[in-house]
Amino acid sequence: EPEVTQTPSHQVTQMGQEVILRCVPISNHLYFYWYRQILGQKVEFLVSFYNNEISEKSEIFDDQFSVERPDGSNFTLKIRSTKLEDSAMYFCASSEVTEAFFGQGTRLTVV
């Protein structure tokens, strides 16, 4: 069964460093998303991407964040200068039009 895959599963980074989180969405899907979940809290929307551009972003998605679809299969989230409060589980998701499917997540720890 097709699935969304994310790498790495865990990442520890120093405050101020740049990190890139990678995702391979389901191949025939058109919409791509990043969400995050701070430990013990609900899942929050960051950004959606359609037709090679950002279609919607939340107030969390400020200038330190960027997304890219560098080729036909990968979808990346870059955090330019990480802060302690960026520590969270980051989920990539994709959908054809309706039902969204989530990857297993990348747990980011900023120290």
Add this chain to the structure above:
Amino acid sequence: GIQVEQSPPDLILQEGANSTLRCNFSDSVNNLQWFHQNPWGQLINLFYIPSGTKQNGRLSATTVATERYSLLYISSSQTTDSGVYFCAVEETSGSRLTFGEGTQLTVNP
């Protein structure tokens, strides 16, 4: 934006018991999904159910879109059902999912 409320926030059951989880939403939606977050943090799709009733094994879900709520039923619960259950709604096609706060379910042996 749309508000999503889930109840109860916590639920403790003995193995074999049945339960009902509720999700209320504040506006009309294009999509509603139920997820199970397992102890490893993975979000597992349970149901895509913008309206009507669906069943999958011991789990079933009903969404009454006109009254803006959805229910998730778990029958004959097992310890592996433990985890957090999230309801999430999408206002328009292809847009963001807005998640509720979740119901933390613990099933004891």
